[in-house]
Amino acid sequence: MEKTMMFRVCSTLVLLVCCTSAYAQKAKSPPSPPISITPTPAPAPAPAPEYVNLTELLSVAGPFHTFLDYLVSTKVIETLQSQANDTEEGLTLFVPKDKAFSSLKTPSLSNLTADQLKSLCLFHALPHYYSLSDFKNLSQASPIMTLAGGTYTLNFTDNSGTVLIGSGWTNTKVSSSVRSTDPVAIYQVDKVLLPEAIFGTDLPPMPAPAPSPDIIAPSADAPVADGGRGHAPSQPTSSPSSSYKIISASAWSCLVLVLSSGMAFFL
Numbered sequence: 001m002e003k004t005m006m007f008r009v010c011s012t013l014v015l016l017v018c019c020t021s022a023y024a025q026k027a028k029s030p031p032s033p034p035i036s037i038t039p040t041p042a043p044a045p046a047p048a049p050e051y052v053n054l055t056e057l058l059s060v061a062g063p064f065h066t067f068l069d070y071l072v073s074t075k076v077i078e079t080l081q082s083q084a085n086d087t088e089e090g091l092t093l094f095v096p097k098d099k100a101f102s103s104l105k106t107p108s109l110s111n112l113t114a115d116q117l118k119s120l121c122l123f124h125a126l127p128h129y130y131s132l133s134d135f136k137n138l139s140q141a142s143p144i145m146t147l148a149g150g151t152y153t154l155n156f157t158d159n160s161g162t163v164l165i166g167s168g169w170t171n172t173k174v175s176s177s178v179r180s181t182d183p184v185a186i187y188q189v190d191k192v193l194l195p196e197a198i199f200g201t202d203l204p205p206m207p208a209p210a211p212s213p214d215i216i217a218p219s220a221d222a223p224v225a226d227g228g229r230g231h232a233p234s235q236p237t238s239s240p241s242s243s244y245k246i247i248s249a250s251a252w253s254c255l256v257l258v259l260s261s262g263m264a265f266f267l
Contacts, residue, residue, distance in 0.1 A: 051085055052081075052084045052085060052183070052184045053081075054071075054077060054080055054081055054084065054093070054184075054186075055068065055072070055077060057178070057179060057186065058071075058095065058186075061178045061186075062095070062097060062098070062188075063097060063098045064095045064096075064097060064098065065098055066096075066098045066101040066102075067095050067096055067098075067101070067121075067124075070117065070120075070121050071121055073117075074114070074117055074118040074121050075118075076118055076121040076122055079122070079147070080093065080125055080147075083125070083127060083147065084183060084184045085183075087127075087183075088183075089127055089128045089129065089183075090128060090129030090182060090183030090184060090185075091125060091126070091127070091128075091129060091183065091184050091185070092125065092126040092128060092129060092130045092184075092185045092186075092187070093124060093125050093126075093184070093185070093186045093187070094124045094125070094165070094174070094187050094188075094189045094193060095124065095178065095186060095187070095188055095189065096124075096188075096189050096190070096191060096192045096193070097188065097190075100189070100190060100191050100192050101192060104192055107194070107199055109192075112198070116198050119148045119152060119195070119197070119198065120148075120193075120194075120195065120198065122146060122147040122148035122149075122152070123146050123147075123148045123152050123154075123167070123193055123195050124146070124193055125146060125147040126144060126146055126147065126154075127145075127146075127147050129182050129183050129184065129185055130185055131180055131182075131185065132161075132163065132174075132177065132180065132187075135156050135158050135163045135174075136158040138156040138158075139156045139157045139158045142154070142155040142156050142157075143155050144156065148195070148197075150197065151195075151196075151197045152195050152197050154166070154167055154193070155167075162174070163187075165189065165193065167193045167194055167195055167196070168194075168195065168196035168199075169194035169195070169196060169199050170191050170192065170193050170194045171191075172189050172190045172191035172193070173189070173190060174187045174188070174189060175188050175189065175190050176188045
């Protein structure tokens with residue numbers, strides 16, 4: 001009986017030792033390597049659109065100082081900046097050179113009210129970005145409304161790549177491109193765009209032709225220089241020689257008559 005108990009105790013101890021050893025070996029075994037998952041790179045953020053400073057552009061290019069002064073004084077420059085940088089449509093701006101304003105005689109911009117001058121400045125801008133190639137389609141969709149709104153519209157014609165602009169009062173063309181990168185296009189024009197909504201439908205008169213130089217008539221005492229082919233004087237003048245010839249002819253006639261009478265008497 002005692003031997004049986006001893007055997008059971010020993011067997012139990014052996015089992016405990018084996019289990020403990022096996023658990024220790026399992027605990028010491030290195031862990032299996034983790035499964036590596038390569039993360040998908042996030043797309044790069046789109047670059048922020050470039051801020052277009054119209055004041056700086058017009059100050060450097062040109063000279064467009066007169067037009068820029070009008071934009072600043074009427075605060076239209078702020079409207080254009082907002083249209084260029086804060087909208088998805090962009091901006092197209094037509095800028096006349098200083099010479100276009102100095103050559104403008106009639107009508108005079110000095111007689112415009114503040115609201116009319118502001119509308120005139122907005123009349124030079126379209127509320128959308130247009131490249132030079134886009135104007136071919138615009139010629140078929142004319143008239144195109146400007147930022148001035150209402151009846152302030154422009155007509156465009158593509159003449160073999162040359163963009164012609166008509167405002168009712170003004171017919172001009174795009175002479176060069178100052179900037180043509182989305183969202184802002186700036187084009188130089190030869191003349192100031194004058195709207196009919198301000199100046200009416202009466203077109204400015206054509207300039208009068210230059211007067212011909214006055215022809216100075218020759219004086220009465222001046223000799224005729226056309227070799228005797230000139231006009232005779234209005235009143236004939238007599239000379240002493242012609243009077244003498246008339247008197248001599250009369251005397252000879254009387255003498256001949258006397259002689260003839262004497263010869264007839266004697267016969």
